[in-house]
Amino acid sequence: MMREFGTIYEAIGGYETVERLVNAFYKRVALNTELIPIFPEDLTETARKQTLFLTQFFGGPSLYLEERGHPMLRRRHLPFKITPTRRDAWLKCMAEAIVEAEIEEPYRTAIYEKLTMTANHMMNTPE
Ligand code: HEM
Numbered sequence: 001m002m003r004e005f006g007t008i009y010e011a012i013g014g015y016e017t018v019e020r021l022v023n024a025f026y027k028r029v030a031l032n033t034e035l036i037p038i039f040p041e042d043l044t045e046t047a048r049k050q051t052l053f054l055t056q057f058f059g060g061p062s063l064y065l066e067e068r069g070h071p072m073l074r075r076r077h078l079p080f081k082i083t084p085t086r087r088d089a090w091l092k093c094m095a096e097a098i099v100e101a102e103i104e105e106p107y108r109t110a111i112y113e114k115l116t117m118t119a120n121h122m123m124n125t126p127e
Pocket residue numbers: 035038039040045046049050053057068073076077080082086087090091115118119120122123
C-alpha cells in the first residue's frame with residue numbers, strides 16, 4: 001500500500017505538480033475536437049476548479065470541498081453528453097499530461113487508474 005508512505009499528493013510534489021498537470025491537461029482539451037464542443041472557450045475557471053479537485057483526489061488538502069461542497073461529480077457532469085468517445089479523449093489528454101508534468105512511476109499508473117475509474121463513472125450518453 002503506497003499510502004503507508006504518505007499521499008500521492010505529497011509523493012508527486014504537491015500543489016505545483018497538480019498545477020503543472022492541470023495546465024498540461026487543458027492545453028490538450030482546448031485542441032481536442034471531441035471535447036471542444038462541451039467545454040467553455042475560456043478554460044481558466046475550469047482549470048482552477050480541477051486543481052482544487054485533484055489536490056484532494058490525490059490526498060492533499062480538501063480545497064474543492066471547502067469551496068464547492070461535495071463533489072457529486074456524476075451529477076455535475078449530467079449537463080454534458082459524455083460518450084465513450086469523449087471519455088477516451090479525456091483520458092488520452094490526461095495520459096499525455098501526466099507525462100508532460102513529469103509524474104513518474106508508480107504514481108503515473110496509480111493516478112491514471114484512479115482517473116480511469118472516475119471517468120467511467122462519468123459516462124452518461126451512448127455513442
Ligand atoms: C469522462 C470524461 C469527462 C468529460 C468529457 C468531462 C467534461 C467536463 C465538463 C464539460 C466540465 C464543465 C467545465 C466548465 O463548465 O467549466 C467538467 C467539469 C469538471 N470535471 Fe469533468 N469531465 C470528464 C471526466 C472527469 C473526471 C474523471 C474528473 C475527476 C477526476 C472530472 C472532474 C471535473 C471537475 C472537478 C469539474 C468542475 C466541476 C465544478 O463545477 O465544480 N471530470 N468536466
